[in-house]
Amino acid sequence: MKKTTPSIFNDSLVFITSLVALVALVLDFGYRFSFWMHLLTDVFYLLFGLVYSSFFFQQFPGWRKLKQRPFGYYVAFSLSFLLSLIALANTVNFAINDSVSFNIYTAGLVFILTLLELSGRLYNLNRQTLHPALVFALSFVVLICIGTLLLMTPRAAAHEIHFTDALFTATSAVCVTGLAVLDTGKDFTLMGQLTILGLIQLGALGMLSFTSLFALFFKGFGSFESRLNIKDMINAETLEGTFKRLIQIIIFVFVVEGLGAFLIFLTLGDQFDSFNQRLFFSIFHSVSAFCNAGFSTLSHSLYETGFRYNYNLHIIIAILIVAGGLGYGVVINLTKYLQRWFLYGSHRIFRFHWGVKAEKIKPQTSLNSKIVVYTSLILIVVGSIIFYALEFDNTLKKHSIYGKLITAIFGSITTRTAGFNTIDTGSLHMSTLMIVLLLMWIGASPGSTGGGIKTTTFAVATFNIVQQVFGYKQIKIGFRRIAPQALQRATAIISLSLIVIGASTFLLIFFDEQLGIMPIAFECFSAFSTVGLSMGITSELSEASRLILIITMFVGRVSLLTLLTGIVRQIHSYEFQPIEYPEEEILIN
Template sequence: MKKRFYNPAQLFVLSFFLLIVTGTLLLKLPFAINQPLSWIDSLFTSTSAVCVTGLVVVDTATHFTIWGQLIIMLLIQAGGIGILSFAGLFAYFLKGGSSYENQLTIGGFSNTERMSEVFDLLKNTIVITFGIELVGALAIYSSISNDIPASLSSKVFFSLFHSVSAFCNAGFAILPDGLMNTSVVYNYNFQLIIAFIYIFGGLGFPIVLNVLTYIKHLCSLMIGKWAYKKAMYKPWVLNINSKINLITTAVISSLATVILFVNEYDHVFSEHGFIGKIVIAFATATTPRTAGFNSIDFGDLQFSSVMFIIFLMWIGASPNSTGGGIKTSTFSIALLNVLSLARGKDRTEIFGREISKTSIQRAFATMFLSLMTIGLGVFSISFFEPKRPLLEIAFECFSAYSTVGLSLGVTHEFVYGSKVVLILLMFIGRVTMLSILIAFIKKTKYTYYRYAQEELTVY
């Protein structure tokens, strides 16, 4: 590795590939499984765990032993935070510091511009991750302590597994039928706790840190006004990136909850009471944002609801988070750009700031590459299984690429070739096609000249 310089994108892709291979080998060990597991199913499970997707071809609760489930949980944790985060921190602690080259690598991975912030961000990421997962595990344990007949150690592992799986937006559950299991499906406290954990995980570490800084600033203002009758004003504590993603997340989640509540009130949600319908509608509306937990049978949803959930899966979570999809910021930038064009403006502006052209270009490139990759996945599976309904194929492909893990209950029925396609979609969706292109396409040298511009007909 020292003989050749690897750019951050190459290291990012390579680290996930090696982690998937390691997980595949570990899940084949005799002590990890209760029943025989084929190599393709082991590879599929490892990829789904590392890419925090949640699609399964075997039942996690019965097919794997406690050691196999522990391996899956560790793969989820490593894939959720990012193996490079761990590698950077290990280098920092073992060597008592880090080289400038390592900081550049981790900085490129975490989108941090100032080198002084690189390892501070990574350390805060680890602290926040483990902190929220611990609090989440305690909350889960308190909510299920009387519902699941098991030993203390089993309940502790159950709580920790689901907290890690939720925060990393993995969607793995060690209950038969997932969160549809009769022991928890009517436990609305448990359902809400899981939902809030994966919502935090889907916000993104920089946004969570920025929100915590903003809360600290508000507390300082309140204390300052009370103690000194005046407070120091500090502009832009909550940056524009956090504002856009938080507003987009709130609007999409609220709108989706209302739509699904109305659409499925007398259908899939009919077995729940009014409060239960609200809770399950909220869980169903937020889980497509790459969480992948199923409180209902998605195969029983109405066609309009399934199409709407495909759209939610495509958008996904916020950037620099454990979630996938094109990201809420990408969707917001594209929408703002369209509105600017409709108003005849040549700039995209919001909150007194202009969005850079680079951000707009990346947003539309991300959207184009995602649809192209998913389209190729749909075509490939249709080739392997020509008799399978298109809706089932499209749903599984969007779920795999966006690392959601929701299914219409047909993943285990796919043939060998279709499973390979889903594995590739999960991997590409986790590392992103743009990262793969950046990793393996040679960059052009900067030129100090520009060609004359030409207008092309586009509509």
């Protein structure tokens, strides 16, 4: 048997150099270095490229076995080889001419390859000793930690910021909340704002979605268990459709955000000094709106002078919020429904056969999509009517009739996890604030960029009330019934949400009672539901209160039920027991 000589370019070396490469990127773009320190990072980029390309060359399958590796493998091999060439040119160019003209291309390739390496490891969940639910939660923790370190670098902030403020901002961005203790437009530089934008995007889609897409493309499907975990995470219909669904999600997100940025750009006037500022504002607010993050480069969000009466801008932002809040699966399902509706309608009216039978193109949609759409529509309409009626002579007083209508609709939409404001939230009537609290608590839909207990949870709980009142034995909607497990999960989510909100409100009142009970409760509802609206007390919170809100935002984003499931099942594995125990009635009234 032929013995193989172990190579120094092994998997562990690539992983270690990938981690060091990420550190080098942070140092390179976050700090102002001397000539020699910058040259050192350039040399390491070159070393990383050589290690990575050598590892891929060592793993090359040979000409007869080319089809055994996924197409992405050869793309990664090409990128690593290209990185070696560009990194060499970058190092020589800087050493001789003191020029960084190639630095941005080198750093971009290094970032892609390090993301590829870390994605492959995160994707193989079956090799981890952690429960998938815990891995999901920890992915947010890792992203928050990286974001905190990036925001604390000198080039990210206009002035030195405290660790708690950086941690709060990073958590708020990753959890797409929008609560801010610092002014995003003034306290952070362009690099800091780009960092926040990246954290919003990764946090909204979920870091696992990005890493899974990279891993599936570059390293193949992996194990059966890994594919099952990703399928459940993105609600794919089949295992074979996992990669396709990921691609659909990513394309849908970037297309909508790009179109939103373009439309926002058209609505802006002379508020900006340059084309680049106007373009960045459009991109930032399109991503923030679609991701339901609520971050703005304006000090007073859309209530800023020059923007509060720009109703066209408000309409576009509202549409982006709804698109992001419905959930990717629902939007894809509705797209297929509309496509089939067109084909089926043209077949019935014009007798176009389209090469298939009419029964196969008959438009159908899932019960989940129907519940999401109808519940969202009801909440928007009812919320708008109540907002319009209660605030007609208050916060809506200076608007025209058309402006009142648009602002009321925007107020109903943004309170369900978006966080942008076109009015002074602190001036709302107490009765309006109570409605806002309810809308924030309900939040967006499952599988979306928003938070809250979710529209389906609220709908199932409401249907359960109807079931109890009429004495039905099961929850029926049309010709479908809702599984008992869905009701059990909805009950658990509602109970845990009230516990978290109650505990955080109690603690904030304990530490900052002077800020008022209503503003504090509003802040806690907003943090848990990842809304971002505030009555103006966020920057006045004490250090302890900020830490509590950080935990509340994190728990609200990952779900306490998911977190508890991961922790408990990590310790105690589930064992199926086919034993049926006798039932006994418990008095509940």
